[in-house]
Amino acid sequence: MKTNQYTQSDALFQRALKVIPAGIYGHLGPAGGCAVPPSAFPKYVSRTKGAYFWDLDNNRYIDYMCAYGPNVLGYADEDVDQAVLAQMQQGDCATLPFGNMVDMAELMVDTVTSADWAFFAKNGGDVTSLALMVAKAATGRSKTILVKGNYHGVAPWTQKMGAPGVVPEDVANNLYVEWNNFEQLEQLVEQHKGEIACFMSTPYWHPAFVDNQLPAEGYWQKVRKLCDKHGIVLAIDDVRCGFRLDIRGSDHYYGFEADLICFCKALGNGYNFSALCGKDSLKDAIASTFYTGSYWLSALPFSAGLATINKLKALQGDELMRSQGTLLTQGLRATGQKHGFNLVISGEPSMWYMRIANDDSLMLHQQWVAECVKRGVFFTNHHNLFMNCAISAEDIATTLDVADEAFSVVAQRNPHALIA
Numbered sequence: 001m002k003t004n005q006y007t008q009s010d011a012l013f014q015r016a017l018k019v020i021p022a023g024i025y026g027h028l029g030p031a032g033g034c035a036v037p038p039s040a041f042p043k044y045v046s047r048t049k050g051a052y053f054w055d056l057d058n059n060r061y062i063d064y065m066c067a068y069g070p071n072v073l074g075y076a077d078e079d080v081d082q083a084v085l086a087q088m089q090q091g092d093c094a095t096l097p098f099g100n101m102v103d104m105a106e107l108m109v110d111t112v113t114s115a116d117w118a119f120f121a122k123n124g125g126d127v128t129s130l131a132l133m134v135a136k137a138a139t140g141r142s143k144t145i146l147v148k149g150n151y152h153g154v155a156p157w158t159q160k161m162g163a164p165g166v167v168p169e170d171v172a173n174n175l176y177v178e179w180n181n182f183e184q185l186e187q188l189v190e191q192h193k194g195e196i197a198c199f200m201s202t203p204y205w206h207p208a209f210v211d212n213q214l215p216a217e218g219y220w221q222k223v224r225k226l227c228d229k230h231g232i233v234l235a236i237d238d239v240r241c242g243f244r245l246d247i248r249g250s251d252h253y254y255g256f257e258a259d260l261i262c263f264c265k266a267l268g269n270g271y272n273f274s275a276l277c278g279k280d281s282l283k284d285a286i287a288s289t290f291y292t293g294s295y296w297l298s299a300l301p302f303s304a305g306l307a308t309i310n311k312l313k314a315l316q317g318d319e320l321m322r323s324q325g326t327l328l329t330q331g332l333r334a335t336g337q338k339h340g341f342n343l344v345i346s347g348e349p350s351m352w353y354m355r356i357a358n359d360d361s362l363m364l365h366q367q368w369v370a371e372c373v374k375r376g377v378f379f380t381n382h383h384n385l386f387m388n389c390a391i392s393a394e395d396i397a398t399t400l401d402v403a404d405e406a407f408s409v410v411a412q413r414n415p416h417a418l419i420a
């Protein structure tokens with residue numbers, strides 16, 4: 001197989017470094033730590049369609065990062081883009097909202113089991129921060145319990161004490177528990193009786209750099225009971241899992257109902273908006289908060305969202321991504337085994353995490369991912385990957401061929417590391 005060159009991408013990145021901090025900042029850039037070694041990864045995209053993107057040097061990739069989640073139906077989905085184009089003829093950002101905002105809220109309430117209302121913003125972090133405000137407004141309490149390792153965005157309260165720009169006051173009201181440790185949560189609630197406004201967590205544990213973990217049997221049901229007993233708002237951050245596990249919400253998937261649920265990534269197939277949904281009991285509290293943004297009520301994303309959710313329902317996209325993800329991950333594991341690699345897969349099949357476990361340093365994994373990327377299968381290291389509805393059986397077969405060759409390159413380079 002030929003391996004990719006990144007001449008145009010690298011040249012543009014050099015220009016970017018002069019005028020943009022870090023060239024490409026955050027998780028999409030080499031500074032994010034998931035594209036290691038940076039030389040193995042393209043830096044810019046030139047076009048997208050379905051399961052693929054093409055980089056600036058015209059190399060094509062089967063993309064298992066899906067823009068870190070938003071690409072759920074396939075890039076440039078015709079139904080979504082047609083809906084957006086039709087709305088574009090009428091306008092986007094105006095002094096008043098367009099009527100499709102109400103259509104979108106109705107669709108969320110009809111679709112998501114725990115939703116009695118929907119409030120729209122732009123980014124995932126907008127609605128995780130809003131969830132805490134709502135919980136504090138409703139309870140009159142200050143503290144939040146979070147799960148160690150969970151990501152909720154970049155607002156100062158979500159960051160670690162000691163991170164550049166974060167001061168003690170930013171995180172003073174956060175308390176932390178281990179994932180799946182109900183006894184620890186119970187103890188903390190007891191210690192801080194009457195002080196906890198909110199328990200916020202992702203539906204399962206999907207941090208970067210570690211094997212992901214599903215909820216233990218009965219965990220969420222016990223958490224629900226505990227929150228009810230102590231008047232604590234139970235908020236689910238479904239920004240990443242939302243609509244990939246279950247169109248009715250990931251709380252529904254795991255058999256409970258949250259009080260608040262945050263959505264973003266898959267909501268509009270890449271068109272830009274997020275949503276906080278919640279129970280009637282919190283409707284007055286959210287209405288009492290002052291929270292808005294210049295573009296939050298613009299109309300194009302709502303048209304995209306309506307088309308996206310309706311198409312996901314028609315395709316049974318959650319089941320499709322689960323079954324395709326299962327096929328792919330089973331195939332990857334077996335291909336690794338053939339070459340002497342133990343590829344450990346964790347998380348949910350539509351959003352799996354993988355790691356070559358032959359060495360503790362994760363260097364073999366980085367080598368293998370680099371060889372896949374250079375051959376047109378876009379994975380990143382140490383972050384969960386994503387399925388989308390446009391990935392075909394043929395794409396999966398191509399991916400397994402590429403993975404096979406990449407494993408054989410890494411095996412030849414590291415014979416001492418192989419499992420007999």
Ligand SMILES: Cc1ncc(COP(=O)(O)O)c(C=O)c1O
Nearest residue numbers: 123124125151152153237239240
């Ligand atoms: C679970 C989770 N919560 C919140 C966020 C923040 O979303 P955004 O980057 O859109 O602010 C993310 C983004 O990756 C996320 O995965």
